[in-house]
Amino acid sequence: MSFELLRDLASSTVRDDALAWLTSASGAGFEHHRSQVELLIRTHDDIAVRTCRPGHLTGSAFVVDPDRQACLLLFHTKLQRWLQPGGHADGDMNLAHVAWREATEETGIDGLQVVGPPIDVDVHTVDPPAEDAHLHLDVRFLVIAPAGSEPVGNHESQGFRWLRQEQLDGVDLDSGSRRMAAAGFAAAADVFT
Secondary structure, X not given: OOXXXXXXXXXXXXXXXXXXXXXXXXXXXXXXXXXXXXXXXXHOOOOOOOOXXXXXXXXXXXXXXXXXOEEEEEEEOOOOEEEOOEEEOOOXXXXXXXXXXXXXXXXXXXXXXXXXXXXXXXXXXXXXXXXXXEEEEEEEEEEEOOOOOOOOXXXXXXXXXXXXXXXXXXXXXXXXXXXXXXXXXXXXXXXXX
């Protein structure tokens, strides 16, 4: 699979844009997730709105340093877990734009570059305080940080860690996050060769 830096990160309200990102996702191990997300996109007009149930679209960013040796994880305030930056589509069907927007907001890093196609698709249940448990239909992209990047963060996180691939073994990550990390580091090597 060939990966490239994406140039068009404009917001979109066209459902076919979300489907295009979903079907272009490369990699293995997430076929069931992709099928589930595709069905929900096709059957829910409000799939990009956070009140949609049983779940809604989200976009995530597997952020790597410019040398592609480390990824950035944040300690999520609400969920109290180490996670990649990402969040709700909030009506935006351009999931690459969602991943970029959320990564920029959550890390405070300017100049992030999104790589396509998506590296992973994951469906997982979230159960945040003061909300019902629901599904996040997450399309995940590789995002490259510029040289000298230092995360600043916002209220959504309590800390950041740049971690090399071998250091991820010491972090409590679910199987989907581990699959994304493996795909992200592999894609990063492809982008830079």
